[in-house]
Amino acid sequence: MFDEYYQVDTQGSKRSGVGLGLAIVREVSRLLGYSVAVTSRVGSGTQVRIRIPVQRVAAPSPAAPREAPAAASTAPKRNRLLLIEDNDSVRGATELFLTLEGYEILSAGTIEEAEMLLAGLRQDDVLISDYHLDAKLTGLDVLQELRTRHARDVPAILLTGDLASMLRAVKTPIPRCRFLSKPVDTGALLAAIQELTAG
Numbered sequence: 001m002f003d004e005y006y007q008v009d010t011q012g013s014k015r016s017g018v019g020l021g022l023a024i025v026r027e028v029s030r031l032l033g034y035s036v037a038v039t040s041r042v043g044s045g046t047q048v049r050i051r052i053p054v055q056r057v058a059a060p061s062p063a064a065p066r067e068a069p070a071a072a073s074t075a076p077k078r079n080r081l082l083l084i085e086d087n088d089s090v091r092g093a094t095e096l097f098l099t100l101e102g103y104e105i106l107s108a109g110t111i112e113e114a115e116m117l118l119a120g121l122r123q124d125d126v127l128i129s130d131y132h133l134d135a136k137l138t139g140l141d142v143l144q145e146l147r148t149r150h151a152r153d154v155p156a157i158l159l160t161g162d163l164a165s166m167l168r169a170v171k172t173p174i175p176r177c178r179f180l181s182k183p184v185d186t187g188a189l190l191a192a193i194q195e196l197t198a199g
Helices: 021-032 068-072 088-100 111-118 139-150 163-169 186-197
Strands: 035-041 045-051 081-084 105-108 126-130 156-160 177-181
Touching (some): 081 088, 088 105, 105 111, 139 156, 156 163
Parallel strands (some): 081 126, 156 177
């Protein structure tokens, strides 16, 4: 039931949704370091348990002083992230995780959507792309075309389920580009973003 597009047989009644909800729940939980367990008994019901690491549970913060709103405006600005990922659940989970980390993120699931997204590229944007996008283009192709178009080293993170093969395909070092394995380690992803946007 956690598989993408899986739906329980509804015995002829009209189905709602597309079967991605629990796949997204599983991926978001994995990204956040949570675990999800489901037990069900016919005629009794279903129980869903989410285990959250204790370090993720923050103690209630004390009441903020009146000056807090002014102080908040001095918080460091985070770079905008542009995500290209054709897997719906992975894209949704990654987008949610990075949003919770305080980033503004725009995402695309196809090359066509990505073209519209990248047309509005800003100076401090960071590209995060799956390496294998379709039969013709890779995330590296998109990055190289983007860098040619803007005549600068747009910072990028390329993600792949086969890191060894991708690294073999890359013949020379690529400046301001990091390669990460999928499923992505959230700590490594955040560290790569911070490294690329430092200074």
